[in-house]
Amino acid sequence: MAESVNIRLKGEMAFDIEIDGHHLMIDSAPEFGGENRGPKPKNLMLASIGGCTGMDVVSMLRKMRVPFDDLRIEVSGNITEEHPRHFDTIHIIYIIKGLNIPRDKVETAVNLSQEKYCGVTYSLRQSASITHEIIIEE
Amino acid sequence: MAESVNIRLKGEMAFDIEIDGHHLMIDSAPEFGGENRGPKPKNLMLASIGGCTGMDVVSMLRKMRVPFDDLRIEVSGNITEEHPRHFDTIHIIYIIKGLNIPRDKVETAVNLSQEKYCGVTYSLRQSASITHEIIIEE
Numbered sequence: 662m663a664e665s666v667n668i669r670l671k672g673e674m675a676f677d678i679e680i681d682g683h684h685l686m687i688d689s690a691p692e693f694g695g696e697n698r699g700p701k702p703k704n705l706m707l708a709s710i711g712g713c714t715g716m717d718v719v720s721m722l723r724k725m726r727v728p729f730d731d732l733r734i735e736v737s738g739n740i741t742e743e744h745p746r747h748f749d750t751i752h753i754i755y756i757i758k759g760l761n762i763p764r765d766k767v768e769t770a771v772n773l774s775q776e777k778y779c780g781v782t783y784s785l786r787q788s789a790s791i792t793h794e795i796i797i798e799e
Numbered sequence: 800m801a802e803s804v805n806i807r808l809k810g811e812m813a814f815d816i817e818i819d820g821h822h823l824m825i826d827s828a829p830e831f832g833g834e835n836r837g838p839k840p841k842n843l844m845l846a847s848i849g850g851c852t853g854m855d856v857v858s859m860l861r862k863m864r865v866p867f868d869d870l871r872i873e874v875s876g877n878i879t880e881e882h883p884r885h886f887d888t889i890h891i892i893y894i895i896k897g898l899n900i901p902r903d904k905v906e907t908a909v910n911l912s913q914e915k916y917c918g919v920t921y922s923l924r925q926s927a928s929i930t931h932e933i934i935i936e937e
Contacts, residue, residue, distance in 0.1 A: 662877065662878045662880070663875060663876070663877055663878075664839075664841070664842050664845060664875065664876055664877075664878060664886075665845065665873060665874060665875035665876070666842060666845045666846050666849060666873075666874050667871065667872075667873055668846070668849040668850060668853055668871065668872040668873070668874065669869070669870070669871045669872075670853065670857060670869065670870040670871070674854055674857060674858075676849075676850055676853055676854075676872075678846045678849070678850065680838040680842050680843070680845070680846050681835070681837075681838040681839055681842055682835070683837055683838050685823060685838065685846065687846070687850045689854055693854075694858065695854075697819070697820070699819075699821055700818040700819040700821050700823065701802075701819055702846070702847050702848075702849075702850030702851040702853075702854065702919065703802070703847065703851055703918060703919060704802050704804060704818050704819055705818070705843045705844070705846050705847035705850065706843070706844060706847045706919060706922065707802060707803065707804045707818070708804050708806070708816045708818050708823065708825070708840070708843050709840050709841065709843035709844045709847065710840075711804060711806040711814075711816070711840075712806060712814055712816065712825045712840030712843065713840040713841055715806055715808065715814055715840075716812055716814075716827055716831075716840065719808060719812060720812075720832065731807070731808065732807070732808040733805065733806065733807045733808070734805075734806040734807075734814075735803060735804075735805055735806070736803060736804050736806065737801060737802065737803035738801070738802055738803070739800065739801055739802075740800045740801075740802060740918070741918075742800070744915055744916055744918075745915060745916055745917060745918040745920070745921035746916075746918040747918030747919070747921045747922045748802075748918075748922065777882055777883060778882055778883055778884075779883060780841060780878070780879075780882075780883040780884040780885030780886075781840065781841060781844060781885070782883070783883035783885045783926065784844065784885045784886065784922075784923055784925075784926040784927065785922055787922075787925030787926050788921065788922040788925050789922065
């Protein structure tokens with residue numbers, strides 16, 4: 662399936678991105694000549710992996726008829742000091758809130774996403790060590 | 800350097816993402832249970848690579864004192880049909896507009912980004928074939 666985005670310089674380091682019919686501004690931090698008018702481009706990768714696996718997990722929990730009140734995902738990563746500066750570690754925390762949530766089903770959903778379905782995890786795992794944990798809150 | 804994003808489910812398949820102090824909504828297409836309230840998570844990778852290399856090229860053209868009126872970047876990619884569905888090809892088109900722009904300097908900037916500086920290119924090259932072209936418009 663073909664996908665595309667259009668990007669245009671809109672300031673010192675800010676770019677407007679047209680993506681799936683939506684617009685998004687990215688920028689860099691002032692110490693790198695930007696004005697912080699939007700997220701840094703590299704961190705969009707953390708958003709991409711968290712969103713991709715999050716959608717997998719939501720779909721699977723619903724299919725498994727696991728009710729939950731809230732789902733949050735925290736994604737953190739370390740960027741190397743050496744060029745090319747890239748994420749060499751990524752850690753994903755899945756925080757699921759609800760009453761009597763069966764941990765085994767959540768683990769099944771997360772593992773299926775991480776090992777089989779999440780294409781962003783697949784892409785980034787080649788250059789980063791990716792780990793995860795699950796927190797269940799009542 | 801440590802970076803992080805916070806993601807929270809906000810609808811059927813929509814997620815709010817807090818990233819570098821900004822908020823971004825992602826969603827999936829209606830055929831996958833979403834409402835198209837924001838970009839698809841996988842396409843954030845195309846935005847990430849285009850923004851990352853775009854900032855490199857802007858910085859280097861300015862350092863090389865190459866004046867230009869406009870910089871656009873089109874990033875397209877193919878997503879595999881098989882799971883994990885990921886980008887197996889990515890093509891980046893750099894479109895630079897201005898009078899008497901020296902192609903050799905633009906090529907130097909783009910090549911330095913693609914081969915040395917752009918960490919997103921480095922990360923994605925492990926799982927995708929990445930190609931590029933340069934278009935200079937007067």
